[in-house]
Amino acid sequence: MRRLSICFALLATLLVEPAARAQYVSPDAARLAPPLPAPPPPPKIEVPKVPQFDAPPRYNYQPLPRNSFSDRVTKCLHDGAAAGLGPADRGTYARMCAN
DSSP states (O other): OOOHHHHHHHHHHHHHHHHHHTTOTTTTHHHOOOOOOOOOOOOOOOOOOOOOOOOOOOOOOOOOOOOOOHHHHHHHHHHHHHHTTOOOHHHHHHHHHHH
């Protein structure tokens, strides 16, 4: 029985040892590896522009274009109908709304 356990231990050692040997790294491995890539450039840091108190205000918008008179009358007639106004009241509402 003792001889069987010794043989089993020897066999297990022989089977496990090549796997451990395959993980061995030779001292020349650093020369065979490719060089590391260059580090990326540092991020560009910009100082934000600070508004000045004595600078004139800058408005960079244009007023919205105004619709034509017939477009406004048509919209007012539709709005009056949606509000439930009768045909006689819609004309009065459209005149006041369009002007």
